[in-house]
Amino acid sequence: MVDIHCHILPGIDDGPKEMEQSLNMAISAVKSGITHLYATPHHMNERYDNPKITIIESVRMFQEQLQLYNIPLIIHLGQEVRIHRELLQSVERNDILTLDHRGKYLLLELPSNYIPTYTMDVIYELLVKEIVPILVHPERNRRLYENPSILFDLVKMGTLTQITAGSIIGHFGKNVKKFTEQIIGHHLAHFIANDAHNTQKRGFFLQNAFYTITKKFGIEQTNFFQENAHLLVRSENIKWEVPQPIRKRVLGIF
Numbered sequence: 001m002v003d004i005h006c007h008i009l010p011g012i013d014d015g016p017k018e019m020e021q022s023l024n025m026a027i028s029a030v031k032s033g034i035t036h037l038y039a040t041p042h043h044m045n046e047r048y049d050n051p052k053i054t055i056i057e058s059v060r061m062f063q064e065q066l067q068l069y070n071i072p073l074i075i076h077l078g079q080e081v082r083i084h085r086e087l088l089q090s091v092e093r094n095d096i097l098t099l100d101h102r103g104k105y106l107l108l109e110l111p112s113n114y115i116p117t118y119t120m121d122v123i124y125e126l127l128v129k130e131i132v133p134i135l136v137h138p139e140r141n142r143r144l145y146e147n148p149s150i151l152f153d154l155v156k157m158g159t160l161t162q163i164t165a166g167s168i169i170g171h172f173g174k175n176v177k178k179f180t181e182q183i184i185g186h187h188l189a190h191f192i193a194n195d196a197h198n199t200q201k202r203g204f205f206l207q208n209a210f211y212t213i214t215k216k217f218g219i220e221q222t223n224f225f226q227e228n229a230h231l232l233v234r235s236e237n238i239k240w241e242v243p244q245p246i247r248k249r250v251l252g253i254f
């Protein structure tokens, strides 16, 4: 399996502090069936800054250790970029890492409780430059939860999204699980990933998540997510279905 979102590099964000913990995460990932994993440290999220050059060096050191310990996990370069007004300038400064060789797909994070006023403008600017944002865990954004039409508008304009494995199996509560199901059911999700930070609560649950998705939506939905992750590894165009608006307002405590 391919996992496109993971905080596995040591000492650079809220993932593992030491290399030993990173290696334990790698072992845990392999045991869960992952063969390809994108290392995607936080960048510009107010606590952590990890420009491209820092991540390249950290991945190089991590890969050396994986080889040393014969851990069969292929690491891909990535970055989880918090949206900010000058994102395009950061791209031009070469601080930003896309997930593919063509510079086309970018893992993009919103703040968890709100959507900045400039969000649509920044996403539009990226799309004009043929950079497609993959919005991470929309199911855990309070504003999108309260007003899912914003998510529909984002996807309709060309944004892709990645839901988190833990969300569909209930790790973030009933409301997030229900919202995740609605997002998938309305063709507003394109990837599923672990977004692992450790080997425990924020660990590797993709298999369990795929089992749940297959039971609820059928094997085609699981295949769709898995195929998209493989297309990303091959730097090919991601599959997309016509999005449907979530009409019913989702109410409840987040």
Ligand SMILES: [Fe+2]
Binding pocket: 005, 006, 007, 080, 136, 195
């Ligand atoms: Fe993340």
